[in-house]
Amino acid sequence: MTNTAGSPDLDLTPRTGSTARSRSKWVPLALLAAIAVAVVGLIWFLITNSQAFLEADVAVAERVEQGDKRFQLLGSPVSDADPDDTVLIDGAEHTPFTVAFDDVLVDVVSQGTPPDLFAEGVPVVLEGHWVQGPAPAGVEWPEGANDGWYFDADRVLVKHDEDYRNERIEEAEDRGRLDT
Amino acid sequence: MSSVGAASPQTAQAADYSVSSRGTRLLGVFILVSVPVLLLFAFVFTEADDTMEDAVRLLYIHVPVAVLTYVAFSLTAVGSVAYLWKRSRWWDTVAHAAAEVGVVFCGLTLVTGSIWGRPTWNTWWEWGDVRLVTTLVLFLVFVGYLAFRSVPAEPETRAKRAAVIGIIGAINIPIVNRSVEWWENNTLHQQSSLTDGQLEDLTLFTWFLGTVVLGAIFVWLLITRFRLAWLEEEIDRHGLVTALEERRAESHVGVEAAVGGSVVGGFQDNPGGPQ
Structure with a gap:
């Protein structure tokens, strides 16, 4: 099958399997949430527990x-x-x-x-x-x-x-x- | 000759995608030569401290990486402000690259500081110590910055939000740096030895040498990471075009193979194909 320019039509069917490039947003979002909790916890701990010598x-x-x-x-x-x-x-x-x-x-x-x-x-x-x-x-x-x-x-x-x-x-x- | 013709575009493409340059190669040679010199000064030419003994040698690594951590995250803040002002992809990439290198240096600061702390303070870590905990917070905030940048999003939206995080994160830099003076009795960490002239002779020189050598490593990593990040974005931006070209090339190969045509070197037997 060819197009009007004489070259074959492209197969634009989406590919599946290992060649498909996918980036999950959940891993970095989970990491972000964990870091936010850790940062807030550390600052809170520092403010409430740090004793001056x-x-x-x-x-x-x-x-x-x-x-x-x-x-x-x-x-x-x-x-x-x-x-x-x-x-x-x-x-x-x-x-x-x-x-x-x-x-x-x-x-x-x-x-x-x-x-x-x-x-x-x-x-x-x-x-x-x-x-x-x-x-x-x-x-x-x-x-x-x-x-x-x-x-x-x-x-x-x-x-x-x-x-x-x-x-x-x-x-x-x-x-x-x-x-x- | 198809082989010559096939090699040329690949060579040109490889040159376009290289992250090295004459400058970074020269810098790399300088680093390879200067690291052994630094080790000689740190372990052979300088003497152990009267009270700290050999633990004092960590000074030649720990202080430079801490200073370069400040430089890296400050650069992230500058790049972030400049991005929000100019909307320039170049500045966003500077901020990104500096944050990555900064996280590495900040991690080294924490690790070398902990190794320093055990023989000197008699503890690896103190959760109530202001200098230690604010440094850990600095590290975590910029790890979060990098995690945020890896969340799939529109490049402009991601760059804008990352810039805000970069600026907010950098507010902690002066807090970390000044904490030993603002909260002197809430930290085991000493105050600066550099500003009060408390280092001298070979100890001072070796510290300076360590700063130069680690500074060179920092610059090399920064430039290389900047170029890599730039190329990654290029690939992301032109990903659709590249994919279409690849599929078009495959179609040509498939059709010509089906009709018994001789296809050597990909595009070469098809002058009308993408170059």
């Missing part, structure tokens, strides 16, 4: 109101952790140390051993709550506040600063270890 001096000032409420405390260790200081409390390993912020000291009993980067003068974020009372058996804070309160921490995070200069450690020592 309480600096040690503020935390001390507010500790009566805080009670045994869980929060994140920011301070700098006044000395490196000594592995020999680890004590067993209720069968679990704990490490005592003291942190400071603006010259205010907080005594801490932390579950487990501190992370590798735990060091004098490097700020840490401690998750836990206040405890009022005598230190647990075997716990001592030689350079601590020893004021009848301690912070019971079950998580230690390190807040590394932006200084990568070689001299920063010497400078930090010169400033005095209570500065943060």
Whole structure:
């Protein structure tokens, strides 16, 4: 069969099978919906759950109101952790140390051993709550506040600063270890 | 000669559909040479940090990919604004290509940041951390942008709506960038080491080298993705014409084969056919 130009008519019957190119709109739409839910959920979670770290001096000032409420405390260790200081409390390993912020000291009993980067003068974020009372058996804070309160921490995070200069450690020592 | 005649249009077509150019090939050679140099500086010439030890070497990758993420999504925003203003397909393609490359770089930022976080902060991820979560939101919004672009629609309608998403998504860029200062006590992430001169000597140079090398990779990916996206749209726009030409060519072949004609090299025995 030919057309008026003498060339054969085209077979314009739609093709079927694997050669047909089809793009489903449902997969990207489902992905879009999932992403929208995730984004809204993340922002909502951030707004409602994100807690500002309480600096040690503020935390001390507010500790009566805080009670045994869980929060994140920011301070700098006044000395490196000594592995020999680890004590067993209720069968679990704990490490005592003291942190400071603006010259205010907080005594801490932390579950487990501190992370590798735990060091004098490097700020840490401690998750836990206040405890009022005598230190647990075997716990001592030689350079601590020893004021009848301690912070019971079950998580230690390190807040590394932006200084990568070689001299920063010497400078930090010169400033005095209570500065943060 | 049918073979010569058959090869010519194919060669011309291949040249038209190429995503490379002399410039991108030269850039590719530069990247191949400079990546080993960067690795040498990052792992051999620079020393481990006194406190962070070898984890500090991630600085040479993590910071450049984070900066290039901002560049990519900002480019998407610029392309989106320009598209809405000029209605130019070129700007829409720039926005699309930049978003794809940006998603790759943003993903790398999240992964390298997480790898950095474990030895440095003592955690892979913190859901309450403002810098981390806003970066994840940035990543997800632009993954959504790309998902939206893959929904079948009229090209102009899709480009217009994608431009709006691109602009809205880019609002998060300054929030991510400034979050470490605006909410200093809601993030473990450090503030900028670059603006306060807290990097020096070989560490600073290696960071700069990393930025140049990853910047070159970024530009190469951006140009290549732009050309590919442009060609994809060309194919989409001319899809019907191409399909008709293909079917016409098949009809000729079928008819001539049926009458015992010799058909060599497709169109060549049919000068009146499509070229």
